[in-house]
Amino acid sequence: MWEYFYKFFDTTDFPPRWYCGYWSDFEGWLHITSDIATFGAYTTIPCVLLYFLFRVKFIPFPGLIGLFSAFIFSCGSVHLVEAIIFWSPIYRLSGLLKFTTAVVSWVTVIALIPIVPRVLRLRTPEELEREIEQRKAAELKLQELNRNLEDRVAEQTETLREQATLLSCILDSLPEGVLVVDTQGMVMQTNPAVNRFFDSRLNGHSQETNGHQPPAPPQNRSRSSGEWGLPAEQMDLLNSALHGERVHEIEYLLKGCNGTVQERWLHSNAQTMRDEQGEIRGAVAVIQDVTPRKLAEEKLRHSEERFRELAEKILDVFWVLSPDLKSFEYISPAISRIWGVSAEVLVSEPQRWKESINQEERESIETALEEGCQSKSEIDVVYSIRQPGGQLRWIRDRRFPILDESSELLRWVGVAHDLTDLKESQDELERSNQELEEFAYVASHDLKEPLRKVWAFSDLLSEAAKDQLTGSSTQYLESIKSAVQRMDTLITDLLQLAQIGRKANKFNLVDLNEIVEEVLQDLDNRIQECNAHVRVEPLPSIPGVRTQLYQLFQNLISNALKYRATDKDPMILIQCHSLIQGEETPHQKYHIDVQDNGIGFEEKYEERIFRIFQRLHRRQDYPGTGIGLALCRKIVERHGGTITANGTPGEGATFHIIFNSNS
Amino acid sequence: MKAPDKGPILMVDDDAEDRLLLSEALKRAGIEQDVRFVEDGVELLEYLRREGRFALPSSSPRPGIILLDLNMPRKNGIEVLQDIREDPDLKLLPVIALTTSNRSDDIHRMYELGVNSFVTKRGSMDELVMVLKNIWNFWYQTATLPVEGYQ
Structure with missing residues (x-):
């Protein structure tokens, strides 16, 4: 191995390719040029690829391209070495290059294999284009959806805002205060009413804690309900609601x-x-x-209390009855004192009050009540009852209908007044009046007795002693007789006056036209004598005592004749004005004038002329007892009327009589 | 003037002066009829029933009419009239009230009890004379009186 690298560039062991075999130039150069050309191409391709790799981002599989570049470049270098080998047999280098190429190729292969499925997924440009189209379409759609969404959001925002406005509008205008707290008891929302309720208190609160400078929260929201100055009752209520307790109400x-x-x-x-x-x-x-309701309740309670005080303290019976008067809604406690029956008993047995009424009166009382119910008008009856103990009581029972706007009878309210004492004293008074009249009558009768005798014996004396009497004695006797006569008239008049109030005189409807006609006939002689003109306008009929009304007009008309002026013929006008115009009603009032043009009287005597025995003139001038007008007044008053007079000296007098036709 | 077949006029009056005036008036009226006086209701009944000082029939002849005053002590005119009308022997006697009263109560009551007429006395002698004349004329000259077994 060492030898291999040691002799790496040693060309001595191998002949150059030109000398190995028989190469024509063409064959040799074909190889050489092809190899060099291939090397040229194989060097350019990786350069271009690498250039792309650097310049273009997002090239798929850049590593693989690098590997390809390396693999192509090493292939190219193998070709270059093959061309060089024709002259210099550097086989050892060539071998290493081939080995390198093989390694790079296999690495590339190994790198390529896992990529295959991904490469397969790579789209063709058409596909890409289509995809782009699709994407564009999708994008458009997305945009549209987006827009829709925005619209809807905007819409909902608007709705929400409207609702919020509506809510705040409602909250603002609510007279009730609304207070929302969260679970921590922090105030989340309020309305102006709540602020109004508690603000004054809040202000007061801050005044109280002045100096401590409590943090003034910028918004209601951030204040706890405690800081809000809510009273303990309200806090308790909110707390129990926060603990999920059932809703309840407090005041x-x-x-x-x-x-x-x-x-x-x-x-x-x-x-x-x-x-x-x-x-x-x-x-x-x-x-x-x-507060207003509480105040009203308070007021009501007060007035109720006052009513009760009134109803329960006063000795009269107050009661409230049903529209048909058959049952009691309320009876004041005085009932037990007056009726001798408790209010409770009467409420449960309403007929009991009626049973107390004396048998003879019961029917007429029932009729009166029924009539009142039908006419819905005030009932005013007097009856006597017997208490369970047998005691007699006189009752004035007045009941007033309570009507609604459409005149429907709602109920009756009434007062039953114990008249017993009054009735007794009235009876007493009546008795004593009767006695007084009796006395006056008997007295005047007895007064007349001796007068009559003085008169008769004076008569006898003047006859018997006719011859012995001197002129003055005769005169004295005449004076006695004249005084007796005057006394007799006086007593007669007094007797009449005393008789006016007597019960025996029953009231009947009297036509005043007839009365005046009669008076005028009876006074006809005097009317003729003084050449009087009497005008009588139509007069009404009134309930009264015929003889008394005759006396009244007889007195007034003969007065008018008696007090006539010397320089003119007497004129007498009798007329009547109804004080209530229109139809005749039971409560009609009549104003009757008797007017003359006589001597009249001074204003200051208006009252005096009606007083008994009061005279404005000497008896020689105008004879009379001074009882006539007193008699007139008594008669008018007996008939429930009034009589007044006014006059002007020298011009005449007018007598005004006012009669109630229901008297 | 006298009607002999009729009984005397019986006058009932407690007042002596009145009795004097009545006598005078009767005289002036020319009435000669027998006139008897009693002084009150009690005496009237005694007279009519012949009791006491009237026990003798000669002292108490049956009257033709009774002229009765009202105001009297012991038994007044009204009471005595009632007694007379209730007495079966006396009830038919004509009784005329002759009184100063003109009270309607008295008048009613007397007529109720069956008085035959009610006359009010006037003050003057002339009037009294006229009243008595009228009464006498009517009851003694004009009217027929009931006759009973009283004598």
Whole structure:
């Protein structure tokens, strides 16, 4: 082996190829030129390949190309050596070159074999072109898809934004506060209402901790619910929601800070927020300001309390009844004092109140109630009841219908007033009035007795002693008789006055036209005498006592004649104005004027003329007892009316009578 | 003037002055009929029933009419009229109320009890005379009185 490398370039052991065999020049040079040409080509190819390899990136299998270059180059060098061997037999070098070529070739083969399948996969240019086309198409499609996707994303973003806007719009406009916290209790979202509820408190809070300079969080989001100044009740509620406890509601009073801010009543509920897997993600609290409702409730409670105080303290019975008056919705406790039956008993047995009413009155009361129910108008009845103990009580029972807007009867409210005391004193008064009248009557009757005798005996005396009497004695006797006569008239008038209120006088409907007609007929002589003109306008009919109404007009008209002016004919006008225009109603009022053109009177005497025994003129000028107008007033008042007068001296007087037609 | 077949006028009045005036008026009216006076309701019944000082029939002849005052002590006009109307022996006697009262209560009550008429006395003598004349004229000259077995 050493010998081989030692004699590597030694050409002595072998003849040059030219001298080995018989080479024609042509044959020899064919080999030589071909080998050199081949060597030239085999050297150029690797150079080109290597050039490509360096210049063009992404050439497939660059290693293999290197190997090919080496393999071609070593083949080329073998050919060159073959040409040189014609002159210099360097076979040992040639052998080594061939060996090298063989190794490189096999290496190449070994390298080539695993590549075969990959090389097989290498595409032809057509294939590549097609593939490029496909890729382009795919790319286009991809781009389109991309665009679609972007559109959709944009669309969804828009939708999301709209939803977010909508949500915030809703949240902003909600009067309820909304507060969202995460699992750590950090405030994630709020709305203005919540801020409003707690801001004042927050401000107050920061004032309280002034000096400590609490970190002012830039956003609500980053504040924990504690920092938010939520009251303990609200925190507890959120905490229980964060622990997945069932939703519940609370109501609490949010105290103002430093006494400057109004207290607020808040109502809140909280709900656990979970994701799709059911994991707790946070909690939402909805908070409502229920201050107005609370205040209203408070007010209601107050007014209810006041009503109860009123209803329960007052001795009258207050009750609320059903529209048909058949059952009680409320009865005040006074019922047990007045009826002797408890409110509870009456509520469960409503007919009991009726059973207490005296038998004779019951039917008429029931009728009155039914009528009230039908006409939906106020009921005002008086009846007597007997308590279970047998005690008699007088009741004034007034019931007022409560109607809705469409005049439907909703219920009745009523007051039952115990009239017993009043009734007793009224009876007493009536009795004593009766007695007084009796007394006045008897007294005046008894007063008349001696008068009558004075009168009669004066008569007898003047006859019997006719011849003995001097002129003045006769005069005295005449004076006695005239005084007696006046006294007699006075007593008669007083008697009339005393009789006006007497119960025996029953009220009937009286046509005032007839009354005045009668008066005028009875006064006809005097009317003729003083040439009076009397005009009577149509007058109404009113309930009253005929004889008294006659007396009234008789007095007024004869007054008008009596107090006539000396310089003109008396004119008397009697007219009536209905104070309520239109149809005649049960509550009609009539205003009747009796007007004259007589001597009249001074304004300051307007009241005095109606007083008993009051006279404005001397008896010589205008005779009379001074009872006439007092009688008129008493008659009008007895008829539930009023009488007034006004006058002007020298011009006349007018008497105004106002009658209620339902009196 | 006298109607002999009819009984006396029986006047019931507690007041002496009234009785005097009535006598005077009767005189002036020219009524000569027998007139008896009793002073109140109790006496009237005693007279009619012939009790006490009226036990003798001669002292108490059956009256033709009774003129009855109302206001009297012991037994007033209304009460005594009631007694008369309830008494089967006396109930037919004509009774005329002659009184100063003109009270409607009294008038009603008296007519209810069956008074034959109700006359209110006036103040003057002339009026009284006229009233008595009228009464006498009617009851003694015009009307027929019931006749009973009273004598």
